Amino acid sequence: MSSDTALPESLRLNGCVALVTGGAKGIGRAISLQLARDGADVAIVVRSDRTAALATAAEVHALGRKAQVFLVDLTDHAAVQDLVAQVEQALGPVGLLVNNAGLGAPGPLLSLSEQDFDAVVAGNLKSCFLLSVCVARGMAARNMGAIVNIAGASAHRSYPGAGAYGPSKAAVVSLTVQMSLEWAALGIRVNGVSPGPIREAGSGWEAREPALAEEVSRLPLKRAGQPEEVAKAVAFLGSSDAAYITGQMMIVDGGGVNTWYLAG
């Protein structure tokens, strides 16, 4: 968050407190670690997986930064308000918020239950709204802050069987633009990152998900993305390197959003 251009690139978030939802595993873990490498202290927020959160917090500590773990259901408004107060007490004012937590409910619309639809919309969209508003109040008072929302390639190109997931992520894109317009005058930039298929290289995912592996082989870049590749886009958008960028989505998907069904 510092605008000190003399800082080495590796410390471009020096002194920043970053709050990363779902920051314990997968893409969220990579984001927590990248922000720590860039000099931020990290609040890692998960719903229930304390073990994964503590493991990632230990990795942040090993990078020389502070980390605190918070277990919160981000769809609970009162819990979200408490969370922001607890984070600020433990680590200081939040300078960068990354709304990464999310979930899906795969399946065709005709068999999607109302409960699953509500859970996906609440977990992906409402949680982003609730936490962003709570954090933005403090950022506005300081006239400084950045928010990065994680949507997904499914927000930009519909994917059969994505059920409520794609529509909820498309709404995250819209909410990102809405926040950016309303909060620019308050010193808050709001952007987003839309990952395509992200899988750990060497994890053997291709054998477990052969249909996805076939689709990935048709992407322009012909491979799945790595969590670290999403994290680097988040770190850029959250830093002063992106000081003149707001209301934008960066699509990190190997070119798939333009060709997903056309290549082959």
Ligand SMILES: NC(=O)c1ccc[n+]([C@@H]2O[C@H](COP(=O)([O-])OP(=O)(O)OC[C@H]3O[C@@H](n4cnc5c(N)ncnc54)[C@H](OP(=O)(O)O)[C@@H]3O)[C@@H](O)[C@H]2O)c1
């Ligand atoms: N992986 C991909 O290929 C891909 C592609 C496009 C977009 N994305 C998006 O990228 C983000 C991360 O994906 P991922 O696959 O790395 O995630 P993941 O491994 O499934 O982890 C999701 C994280 O979000 C947390 N979470 C979910 N609902 C929550 C709630 N209501 N309150 C608090 N925490 C909650 C989970 O906590 P617990 O473990 O404690 O439940 C977990 O830490 C998601 O928004 C996802 O939609 C992923």
